[in-house]
Amino acid sequence: xxxxxxxxxxxxxxxxxxxxxxxxxxxxxxxxxxxxxxxxxxxxxxxxxxxxxxxxxxxxxxxxxxxxxxxxxxxxxxxxxxxxxxxxxxxxxxxxxxxxxxxxxxxxxxxxxxxxxxxxxxxxxxxxxxxxxxxxxxxxxxxxxxxxxxxxxxxxxxxxxxxxxxxxxxxxxxxxxxxxxxxxxxxxxxxxxxxxxxxxxxxxxxxxxxxxxxxxxxxxxxxxxxxxxxxxxxxxxxxxxxxxxxxxxxxxxxxxxxxxxxxxxxxxxxxxxxxxxxxxxxxxxxxxxxxxxxxxxxxxxxxxxxxxxxxxxxxxxxxxxxxxxxxxxxxxxxxxxxxxxxxxxxxxxxxxxxxxxxxxxxxxxxxxxxxxxxxxxxxxxxxxxxxxxxxxxxxx
Amino acid sequence: xxxxxxxxxxxxxxxxxxxxxxxxxxxxxxxxxxxxxxxxxxxxxxxxxxxxxxxxxxxxxxxxxxxxxxxxxxxxxxxxxxxxxxxxxxxxxxxxxxxxxxxxxxxxxxxxxxxxxxxxxxxxxxxxxxxxxxxxxxxxxxxxxxxxxxxxxxxxxxxxxxxxxxxxxxxxxxxxxxxxxxxxxxxxxxxxxxxxxxxxxxxxxxxxxxxxxxxxxxxxxxxxxxxxxxxxxxxxxxxxxxxxxxxxxxxxxxxx
Numbered sequence: 001x002x003x004x005x006x007x008x009x010x011x012x013x014x015x016x017x018x019x020x021x022x023x024x025x026x027x028x029x030x031x032x033x034x035x036x037x038x039x040x041x042x043x044x045x046x047x048x049x050x051x052x053x054x055x056x057x058x059x060x061x062x063x064x065x066x067x068x069x070x071x072x073x074x075x076x077x078x079x080x081x082x083x084x085x086x087x088x089x090x091x092x093x094x095x096x097x098x099x100x101x102x103x104x105x106x107x108x109x110x111x112x113x114x115x116x117x118x119x120x121x122x123x124x125x126x127x128x129x130x131x132x133x134x135x136x137x138x139x140x141x142x143x144x145x146x147x148x149x150x151x152x153x154x155x156x157x158x159x160x161x162x163x164x165x166x167x168x169x170x171x172x173x174x175x176x177x178x179x180x181x182x183x184x185x186x187x188x189x190x191x192x193x194x195x196x197x198x199x200x201x202x203x204x205x206x207x208x209x210x211x212x213x214x215x216x217x218x219x220x221x222x223x224x225x226x227x228x229x230x231x232x233x234x235x236x237x238x239x240x241x242x243x244x245x246x247x248x249x250x251x252x253x254x255x256x257x258x259x260x261x262x263x264x265x266x267x268x269x270x271x272x273x274x275x276x277x278x279x280x281x282x283x284x285x286x287x288x289x290x291x292x293x294x295x296x297x298x299x300x301x302x303x304x305x306x307x308x309x310x311x312x313x314x315x316x317x318x319x320x321x322x323x324x325x326x327x328x329x330x331x332x333x334x335x336x337x338x339x340x341x342x343x344x345x346x347x348x349x350x351x352x353x354x355x356x357x358x359x360x361x362x363x364x365x366x367x368x369x370x371x372x373x374x375x376x377x378x379x380x381x382x383x384x385x386x387x388x389x390x391x392x393x394x395x396x
Numbered sequence: 397x398x399x400x401x402x403x404x405x406x407x408x409x410x411x412x413x414x415x416x417x418x419x420x421x422x423x424x425x426x427x428x429x430x431x432x433x434x435x436x437x438x439x440x441x442x443x444x445x446x447x448x449x450x451x452x453x454x455x456x457x458x459x460x461x462x463x464x465x466x467x468x469x470x471x472x473x474x475x476x477x478x479x480x481x482x483x484x485x486x487x488x489x490x491x492x493x494x495x496x497x498x499x500x501x502x503x504x505x506x507x508x509x510x511x512x513x514x515x516x517x518x519x520x521x522x523x524x525x526x527x528x529x530x531x532x533x534x535x536x537x538x539x540x541x542x543x544x545x546x547x548x549x550x551x552x553x554x555x556x557x558x559x560x561x562x563x564x565x566x567x568x569x570x571x572x573x574x575x576x577x578x579x580x581x582x583x584x585x586x587x588x589x590x591x592x593x594x595x596x597x598x599x600x601x602x603x604x605x606x607x608x609x610x611x612x613x614x615x616x617x618x619x620x621x622x623x624x625x626x627x628x629x630x631x632x633x634x635x636x637x638x639x640x641x642x643x644x645x646x647x648x649x650x651x652x
Contacts, residue, residue: 006483006485008479008482008483008564009480009482009483009485010479010485011479012475012476012478012479012482013475013476013479014492015472015475015476015494016472016473016475016476016496016535016539017476017491017495019472019531019532020494020495020498021494021534022499022534023510023528023529023531023532024497024498024506024532025494025497025513026513027509027514028501028505028506028509030509030512030513031505031508031509031512031513032509034512040525058645061463089519090648094422117647132417132442147511154455195408195411196408198401198404198405199404199408199409201401201405202401202404202405203405205401214405215407217409217412217413218409219640219644220412220413220416220636220637220640221412221413221415223636223637223639223643224632224633224636225593225610225632225633225636226593226610227442227446227593227595227613227614227617227632228416228419228613228629228632228633228636229415229416230617231419231613231617231621231625231626231629232415232416232418232419232629233415234617234621235418235419235422235430235621235626236415236418238430240429240430240431241430241431242418242431242432245432272411272412272415272484275408275411275412276412294575297637304397324533329500332502332531333502333503333504333505334597335502335503335504335532335596336595336614340614340617340618348597350502350503350504353504353505353508354504354507354508354600357508357511357512357600363508363512366508370505370508370509372528373502373504373505374501374502374505377500377501377502381500
């Protein structure tokens with residue numbers, strides 16, 4: 001093997017790429033696939049779906065009744081034997097298409113298990129079976145893929161005819177969560193810029209002896225664990241905490257302020273945690289600015305403000321862009337800090353992904369919200385690549 | 397003008413430093429409340445930390461997971477960086493994107509995806525699963541740091557070694573590696589720090605046997621906060637300081 005050769009180079013990179021493929025790319029791909037995968041109904045009602053394949057509208061074919069009865073009998077026997085609960089899962093999936101199916105399907109399964117005419121017993125277990133609606137729901141949920149979860153993350157749903165409409169108000173929460181996530185991230189980015197930009201300039205222009213100390217003031221918190229910094233803010237902002245004690249002592253307030261479990265706490269801590277990601281890229285760019293340029297501008301008669309706004313500020317913009325990108329993209333995925341410092345109305349997309357994965361074990365919705373989050377991250381990165389380009393700034 | 401910049405800058409540094417520094421004295425409090433002034437100084441919370449089977453195993457486990465995942469990330473990352481640096485090959489940009497992806501994908505997506513993938517294969521709630529996950533998260537830092545070191549390494553030296561009869565393995569281990577060692581070590585430190593800091597993946601992936609310090613702190617903060625949490629936080633700050641010093645020393649001017 002020769003290191004200089006192409007083949008050698010590929011062989012050296014291959015173990016890492018393979019590990020990342022197996023341990024990172026494929027698991028994430030398989031997880032995201034669940035956002036569109038649709039097999040709960042297909043695995044329980046395969047014959048019914050086949051019988052309905054050519055049916056469009058009008059009279060429900062006789063064969064569909066027989067197929068449904070046979071499917072349900074088989075699935076019920078399997079459920080009773082293994083305790084798998086496949087009918088319940090299929091019913092839950094169908095309920096997303098047509099409310100009421102959650103109870104109708106198990107009820108029908110119990111009925112058709114008894115002897116008699118299939119069609120009569122199906123109709124006896126629910127009036128709805130005489131209408132096309134439940135049959136349409138079965139066909140729509142027949143898989144193999146569905147867009148209903150992705151639509152749900154945008155507060156949209158299919159209507160009975162298959163068109164797209166607004167979700168009912170009580171389940172239309174996701175657009176708000178997305179907007180909240182974007183809003184919190186944008187605010188955090190703006191505050192980081194306002195605080196970080198002057199600090200970067202100070203460090204860049206400070207006397208050589210002061211520089212390491214100033215930089216250390218940024219690097220120490222930067223290296224401190226996120227959870228420790230979140231804990232620090234819990235201590236500072238609690239009711240008997242230092243901030244309230246100071247405010248009471250100074251006579252600014254009479255009662256301790258509720259500073260914790262709200263948007264303020266989340267934002268302050270997020271800005272604190274993300275600020276170094278703004279300072280360091282801006283500093284890297286500002287340090288490289290040729291000191292002769294502002295002097296040249298001054299010798300041409302430009303005032304201090306003019307030098308800053310016409311010369312220094314434009315030259316520092318690549319660093320500002322990189323800092324904003326780093327801060328905003330990281331802010332979008334925040335989980336721990338809002339979970340500990342925020343109230344129910346301050347939780348971001350990441351919290352809801354965790355909620356669906358952990359509490360309700362609805363991998364499909366967790367995956368659909370992950371697609372939304374990754375889409376937001378990807379859009380921001382792509383927009384940055386379009387507007388600024390990635391070759392202008394070295395990673396700081 | 398200058399004065400205003402100094403005032404603003406110092407205020408921002410105070411905002412950055414004070415919250416971290418506020419936890420430290422609290423952990424030495426003789427009382428049991430999270431506020432100042434302290435009723436007196438004592439080491440009781442550290443005694444509690446080191447006597448507790450909630451905290452002490454988590455500290456050891458954090459160090460174990462950190463070392464193992466940093467070692468794995470370095471073992472995979474250094475050859476990859478060398479390959480990426482040495483030759484242009486088709487798909488190099490794509491390979492770079494794949495390697496950097498763990499930096500851009502939100503931790504929650506990684507956590508839930510790995511929980512789903514590892515669960516049926518018996519890897520969730522295992523040491524190996526957690527180490528593998530953390531190694532993936534640390535590997536971009538190793539590759540980026542080593543690539544930066546390699547950019548200052550003159551490839552002519554490798555050719556000179558070959559001309560003197562060294563085979564490529566010797567060329568790499570005897571000529572290149574010693575020169576980029578500070579970068580390799582810094583990359584390993586970054587990977588270790590990434591694992592030590594990581595909370596979200598641990599929350600979802602680690603069973604009772606793999607609790608780490610951040611995981612226990614999350615649980616402790618969700619509960620009634622005791623001052624033992626502050627002792628744990630102070631220990632983590634000390635660990636971070638150690639790592640920061642190591643990274644700064646490895647990357648000090650005049651080396652590599």
